[in-house]
Amino acid sequence: MAEREFSESTDRIVATEPVEVRRYATHTRINHWFTAALIILLILSGFALFWPRLFFLTALFGGGQNARYIHPILGVAACLSFLLLFLQLWRLNLMRREDVVWASKITDLLAGHEERLPELGKYNLGQKFVFWGMFWLLLTMVVSGIMIWQQFFPDLVSIPVRRWAVLVHAISAVLSVLVLIVHVYAAIWTRGTLSAMTSGKVTGGWAWKHHRKWLREVARRQDKPPAE
Amino acid sequence: MTDTAPPPTTAVSNPPVEPLSPNLGDGDVVLASATPNLPPPTRQLDPVAKLIDISKCIGCKACQSACIEWNDTHPEIGVNFGSYENPHDLTSEMYTLMRFNEYEDPDTGNLDWLIRKDGCMHCEDPGCLKACPSPGAIVKYSNGIVDFIHDKCIGCGYCISGCPFDIPRMSPTRHVVSKCTLCSDRVSVGQGPACAKACPTQAIVFGTKTDMIAHAEERIVDLNARGYEHAALYDPEGVGGTHVMYVLPIGDKPEEYSGLPADPKISAVVEGWKGPAKTVGLAAIGLAAVGAALHSIFAKPNEVSEHDRVEAGRMVDDILGPEETAELAVSNPDETGQG
Ligand code: HEM
Ligand code: SF4
Ligand code: SF4
Ligand code: SF4
Numbered sequence: 372m373a374e375r376e377f378s379e380s381t382d383r384i385v386a387t388e389p390v391e392v393r394r395y396a397t398h399t400r401i402n403h404w405f406t407a408a409l410i411i412l413l414i415l416s417g418f419a420l421f422w423p424r425l426f427f428l429t430a431l432f433g434g435g436q437n438a439r440y441i442h443p444i445l446g447v448a449a450c451l452s453f454l455l456l457f458l459q460l461w462r463l464n465l466m467r468r469e470d471v472v473w474a475s476k477i478t479d480l481l482a483g484h485e486e487r488l489p490e491l492g493k494y495n496l497g498q499k500f501v502f503w504g505m506f507w508l509l510l511t512m513v514v515s516g517i518m519i520w521q522q523f524f525p526d527l528v529s530i531p532v533r534r535w536a537v538l539v540h541a542i543s544a545v546l547s548v549l550v551l552i553v554h555v556y557a558a559i560w561t562r563g564t565l566s567a568m569t570s571g572k573v574t575g576g577w578a579w580k581h582h583r584k585w586l587r588e589v590a591r592r593q594d595k596p597p598a599e
Numbered sequence: 600m601t602d603t604a605p606p607p608t609t610a611v612s613n614p615p616v617e618p619l620s621p622n623l624g625d626g627d628v629v630l631a632s633a634t635p636n637l638p639p640p641t642r643q644l645d646p647v648a649k650l651i652d653i654s655k656c657i658g659c660k661a662c663q664s665a666c667i668e669w670n671d672t673h674p675e676i677g678v679n680f681g682s683y684e685n686p687h688d689l690t691s692e693m694y695t696l697m698r699f700n701e702y703e704d705p706d707t708g709n710l711d712w713l714i715r716k717d718g719c720m721h722c723e724d725p726g727c728l729k730a731c732p733s734p735g736a737i738v739k740y741s742n743g744i745v746d747f748i749h750d751k752c753i754g755c756g757y758c759i760s761g762c763p764f765d766i767p768r769m770s771p772t773r774h775v776v777s778k779c780t781l782c783s784d785r786v787s788v789g790q791g792p793a794c795a796k797a798c799p800t801q802a803i804v805f806g807t808k809t810d811m812i813a814h815a816e817e818r819i820v821d822l823n824a825r826g827y828e829h830a831a832l833y834d835p836e837g838v839g840g841t842h843v844m845y846v847l848p849i850g851d852k853p854e855e856y857s858g859l860p861a862d863p864k865i866s867a868v869v870e871g872w873k874g875p876a877k878t879v880g881l882a883a884i885g886l887a888a889v890g891a892a893l894h895s896i897f898a899k900p901n902e903v904s905e906h907d908r909v910e911a912g913r914m915v916d917d918i919l920g921p922e923e924t925a926e927l928a929v930s931n932p933d934e935t936g937q938g
Binding site: 384385386387388389390419420421422423424426429434435436438439440480483485519521522525530531533534535537538541542545548549552553555556559560561562563574575576577578579580583586587590591593594595 | 633634635732733734751753754755756757759760765769771774866868869871872876877880881883884887888891894895898899900901902903904905907908910911912914915916918919920923924925927928
C-alpha cells in the first residue's frame with residue numbers, strides 16, 4: 372500500500388467501467404449538510420437584523436425575540452459542527468507549491484483550458500480558499516458573536532469594544548455569504564461536483580480532469596501486490 | 600368625545616380633573632428605528648426639554664423616588680459601598696441616578712461635591728435609535744422625546760452600543776431595554792415629568808426647549824456673578840442637541856460630573872456599522888449573486904469530456920492492471936451509483 376499524500380483513507384475506486392471514485396464517506400457528508408443547514412439558518416436569522424427590509428425573516432423563527440435568542444445558539448452549534456468537518460479535511464487543504472502555479476493560470480481555467488494547469492491532489496486553490504475562508508470567518512464570528520451576546524455575556528466587554536465586535540461580526544457575515552456564493556457557484560459550474568457531497572462519489576473523468584494526482588494515488592493504494 | 604390634552608409647558612401645574620385624550624400619537628413620530636419609509640408626521644409639536652440645574656441640586660433623590668413610583672419599577676435593595684450613589688448604576692428598574700463626585704478645584708483647592716442626575720438625554724440624533732434593528736422599537740416624537748416601545752424590542756442590546764451616554768439597560772428577565780421616557784405618558788396628557796414635579800428645589804424644570812434655554816441663560820448669568828465664570832449650558836451639538844440639558848457650574852469640565860462626555864457623538868464605529876458596512880455589504884452580496892447567476896446562464900459550464908473519461912479509465916487500468924480492474928468492476932456492483 373502506497374503512502375497517502377493526496378487522499379483520505381476512505382477514498383477508493385468503487386467501479387471501473389466506467390471508473391467511479393468515492394470522495395466523501397457518509398459521516399463526512401452528514402457533517403457537511405448539517406453544518407450547511409445551520410449556516411443557512413444563521414444567515415436567515417442574522418440578516419433579519421442586518422437590514423430592516425429583511426426583518427420579516429424573524430417570523431421564520433417565531434418573531435424577533437426568538438430569532439435573537441436562537442441565532443447565537445445556532446452559531447455555537449454551527450462552529451462545533453464545522454470543527455468536526457475541519458478535523459477531517461484540514462490536512463489535504465494545506466497549501467502546496469502547485470497551488471501558486473494553478474492560481475497564476477486561473478484565466479486558462481475560466482477559458483476552458485484546464486489542461487494547461489498543473490495536476491492537483493484532492494483540492495484546488497479555490498476549494499482551499501473556501502475551506503480556510505469559512506474557517507477564519509466562523510472563528511471571527513464566534514469570537515465577536517460571544518462579545519455581543521447580550522443574554523448570556525452582557526458584561527464581557529466594554530461598550531467601545533462591543534461596537535467593534537458588532538461591526539466585525541456584520542462584516543464577517545457578509546464575507547462568509549460571499550464565500551458561500553463562490554462555493555455553491557463553483558460546485559455547480561464544475562459539472563459533476565455535486566455528487567461528491569450527495570452520493571459521495573464522482574466519476575473517473577471528473578477526477579482525472581480536476582484532481583489527477585488524487586485519482587492516481589487512490590488507484591495506486593488499491594493496487595494489490597502481485598499474487599505469489 | 601374628550602378633548603386632547605395640551606402639551607405641558609411646566610412641571611409644576613397640577614393635573615386637570617377632566618378626562619383628556621393623549622396628545623402623542625403615531626402622527627407625531629419623526630424617527631423610528633429600522634423604518635426607512637416612515638410616513639411624515641402629521642404636525643410638528645413644540646420641542647420640549649428638561650433642564651437640570653446642578654447648582655440647585657441638593658442630592659435628596661426625590662426625583663429618583665418619584666421616577667420609581669411613577670414608572671412602577673422595582674429596583675433591588677442595594678448595599679452601601681461608601682458613596683451616596685444608590686443603586687450603584689442605572690438599571691432596567693432605575694431610569695435615573697444621582698451620581699456623586701468629589702472634585703478639588705486645582706486653582707483654589709476648594710472641594711466641590713458634584714451631584715449629577717444621570718439618565719437618558721433624549722438626543723436630537725439618538726444613537727440608540729440608529730443602532731436598533733427592530734422596526735419601531737425606538738421612536739422619536741416631534742417634541743424631541745425618545746421612547747422605547749417594549750412590545751417591539753427584541754432584546755438584542757444594539758441600542759446599548761449605539762448610545763453615546765451609556766444609558767439603556769437590559770432587563771435580565773424580560774429581555775427588553777428600559778430607560779427614562781421623559782415621562783412621555785405624563786407629557787402626553789399635559790403633565791411635566793415626575794422627577795421635575797417632585798424636585799423640592801426646582802433644580803429640575805421642564806417646558807419648551809426655547810423656554811428652558813432662556814431660563815438656563817438667566818441661571819448662568821447668576822452663576823457667573825457668584826464666581827462660576829465657566830458656568831455653561833450643556834446641550835451638546837455632537838448629538839444635535841438634547842432634550843435633557845444641564846446647567847453646569849464648572850461648564851468647561853463636564854467630565855468632572857461623573858464622566859459626562861465633553862463632546863458626545865454617535866461613535867464612528869457605529870456609524871460605519873449602520874452605514875457603509877450595510878450598504879456596501881448588501882451591494883457586494885447582490886452583485887456576487889447576480890454575477891454568479893448570469894455566468895451560469897450564459898457561460899459554458901466546465902464539463903467532463905469523453906476524452907477525460909477515457910483517460911481516467913486508462914490511468915486506472917494502467918495502475919491496477921486488467922485483472923484487478925475486472926475484479927473491481929464485478930465485485931462492487933451495488934456500490935456503483937449514477938455519479
Ligand atoms: C455563519 C455564521 C454566522 C452568520 C452568517 C451570522 C450573521 C449575523 C448577522 C448578519 C448579524 C446581524 C449583525 C447586524 O445587524 O449588523 C448577527 C448578529 C449576531 N450574531 Fe451572528 N452570525 C453567524 C455566527 C454567529 C456565531 C457563531 C455567534 C456566536 C455566538 C453569533 C452571535 C451573534 C449575536 C449575539 C448577534 C447579535 C444579535 C442577536 O443576538 O441575534 N453569530 N449575526
Ligand atoms: S434591545 Fe430592543 S430597543 Fe435596543 S436595539 Fe435591540 S430591539 Fe432595539
Ligand atoms: S441618551 Fe442614549 S438612550 Fe437616550 S436618546 Fe440619547 S442615545 Fe438614546
Ligand atoms: S422624566 Fe420621568 S422617567 Fe425620566 S427620570 Fe424623570 S421621572 Fe424618571
